[in-house]
Amino acid sequence: MNNRNIAIASTLLSAAAIGAYAVLRNSNNHPELPVEESVDLDRYLGEWYEIAHLPFKYEKGCFGVKAIYAKRDDGDIDVLNICHKDSLTGELDIAKGKACVVDTKTNAKLKVTFAWPFSGDYWILKVGKKYDFALVGTPDRDNLWILSRTPEMDENRLEKLRTHAQNLGFDTSKLIYTTQVEA
Structure with a gap:
């Protein structure tokens, strides 16, 4: 040669x-990450409290984390993430973004953009029948959020969501539980 x-x-x-x-x-x-079979986005809109999440650099040091979703005139969704950074000063870290549905069959797969052109997956893995809780993750299993319409979640429900996430391949031993603030 x-x-x-x-x-x-x-x-x-x-x-x-x-x-x-x-x-x-x-x-x-x-394997492919299964998502909720059908998500009614109008019911999903509104305010969500973060109950727990996998370590995520943008949430380091956050407490009282909330997300607010609102429908835009163009059909996409406005995203407002709020995190408290300092209990003494009341400092807030607010991130505004936009989400768009990438799977119209289920409405469970979205792309969220906070700083164009960068976007991230936001897949709704499970949502309560009354849209009172949600499990959201990314297909690489690096990001996971447990959300609730109230600042606290029943321990039994939380355990079921942890188990479901673990069965999907998420490392739930690394979950960080979010401390919520008094209203």
């Missing part, structure tokens, strides 16, 4: 290795 053929073979092997790494990294070795 001459030097030219060795160089070509080396380049092809490198490209194959990079491609294989990209596929493995993107798949994260997880």
Whole structure:
């Protein structure tokens, strides 16, 4: 084999290795993440309290975390995330974004954008029949949120959601439980 053929073979092997790494990294070795069969977005809109989440750099040091969703004139959803940063000063960290449905069959898969052009998955994995709780995650299993319409959640319901998330492949041992603030 001459030097030219060795160089070509080396380049092809490198490209194959990079491609294989990209596929493995993107798949994260997880099966497809099942979502709620049908989400009524009008019922999903409104205020949600965060009960727990997997570690997420944007929520470091947050408490009293809430999300407010409102329908936009263009059919997308305004997203307002609120987190308390300091109990003494009352400092708030507010993030405004936009969500759009990417799966109109279920309305359970959304993309959320806080800083264009960057967006993230927001998949509704489970929602209560009365839209009183929700389990939201990302298909790579890196992000998970347990949400409630009230600042507290019944321990039995919380355990069922943790178990469901664990069965889906989320590492629930890393859940951080959100302290809510007095109204």
